[in-house]
Amino acid sequence: MSNDEGRRLVSRTIEGVETLVSTESGEIFVDIPAANSRYIRVEEGQTVQEGDIRSQTAEELTSESLRKWTVETIGPKTVIGTDQETGERREWDRESLEQKLAIGSLSTVLADFERVNVSGETKPSDREDRRSDEKAVIVTVYGDDSRKFTQTYRLVDDDAVSDERRLELVESDDRIGRFETALQERFERAVELALRSEGYAI
Incomplete structure (x- = not known):
């Protein structure tokens, strides 16, 4: 799923x-590298700062x-910013x-996913309440700051005849729990839409 x-x-x-x-005005969009799903997106009004969020x-x-x-x-050729500390134009x-x-x-x-x-x-399970050959569903979510976040789900009703197979979250990236409320909601909506398109429900 992508936009x-x-x-x-x-x-x-x-x-x-x-x-x-991207070559458009009003937005910087960088696929890094081109063959990967990682990307960076910056819109007018957002923040850029020194330092590498990935490390x-x-x-x-x-x-x-x-x-x-x-x-x-x-x-198309230049980007103008204002220093948040001094107010100087850059x-x-x-x-x-x-x-x-x-x-x-x-x-x-x-800001978004x-x-x-x-x-x-x-994959084999290390938990007593899970089958040894249980199928895991891995969801990898790419943020617009070039980072990726992973969640692992297990099938709750693998043998169900429903069009949607129900999933249960079993492992989540610790960073997701530290998102602010609005960002958490955007993350959950992105995951839900991606899973639904694959025939899963959570």
Whole structure:
């Protein structure tokens, strides 16, 4: 499941990796790398900041020593932001900013989940209340800050004749529980829609 329809994407090499980037004004969209589901999306009004969200914790990124900017305008060639501490205006070359986001020297704040992959696998269980060959349904959710989050479900009624097979959550990424309420709701809605499209219900 993804919401990429309507975006004009062009290929660009960043740090030797083929990457797809949007050419539209008003939004930065970077597929990193092009063959993967990871992506970065920044809209006007959102925040970009120093630091790599993929290798640093949210607590580390709140450090006052890391600069943060509110993105004011995203044009075809330049991006303008305002320093959240000093109010100073900053202008980036758009390609340069896309590269910094792709390699992790700048990050954006997690705001949405446009891509979700659902896969199934049979795996041995380490729990007494589960069959040894139980089928697990793995849901991988990709956030717009380039991170991914995984949840594992088990089939509750594998032999049911219903069109929707019911699932029960058995393992969840700890970071999901720390989302603010609105973000948690967007995450749950993205997961529910992806599972429903595959014939599952939770």
